[in-house]
Amino acid sequence: MFKRENGYKPWLINNKLDCCRFWRKHYDPFYKIVASLLSEFTNMNHTCPYVGPQILKGFYLKPELLLLPFPMGNYMLSLRWYYDKRLQVDTNVSFEFIEDLKTGK
Structure with a gap:
C-alpha cells in the first residue's frame, strides 16, 4: 500500500500472502479487506488450483467496505502475483480518498 506524498511512498502495509492458504482460511486482516473489495468483481475467490x-x-x-480509517489523500494498492516464485501479474489500483467533512463520512 502506497500513499502519494511527493511521489508514492510505502504506507502502513508491506506484506506477502499465500493466496491458496488464504482462501482456505482468511487469516490476514488486511487481505480480508482487500478480498472483500475485490470479491464482487473477480472469479479468483476460490481455493487452488486456479485453472x-x-x-x-x-x-x-x-x-x-474500507474497514480501516484512511486519512484523506491519494493511494495506490500494488499487488504482485507470483506462481512458482516467478512474477506473473503486477496489479496497481489507484484511488483518491476524500472525506465528506459535512457528514463525517
Missing part, C-alpha cells in the same frame, strides 16, 4: 483465465472486471472502490 483458466482469472478475471478482475468492472472494479470500483466501495468506501463502505
Whole structure:
C-alpha cells in the first residue's frame, strides 16, 4: 500500500500472502479487506488450483467496505502475483480518498 506524498511512498502495509492458504482460511486482516473489495468483481475467490483465465472486471472502490480509517489523500494498492516464485501479474489500483467533512463520512 502506497500513499502519494511527493511521489508514492510505502504506507502502513508491506506484506506477502499465500493466496491458496488464504482462501482456505482468511487469516490476514488486511487481505480480508482487500478480498472483500475485490470479491464482487473477480472469479479468483476460490481455493487452488486456479485453472483458466482469472478475471478482475468492472472494479470500483466501495468506501463502505474500507474497514480501516484512511486519512484523506491519494493511494495506490500494488499487488504482485507470483506462481512458482516467478512474477506473473503486477496489479496497481489507484484511488483518491476524500472525506465528506459535512457528514463525517
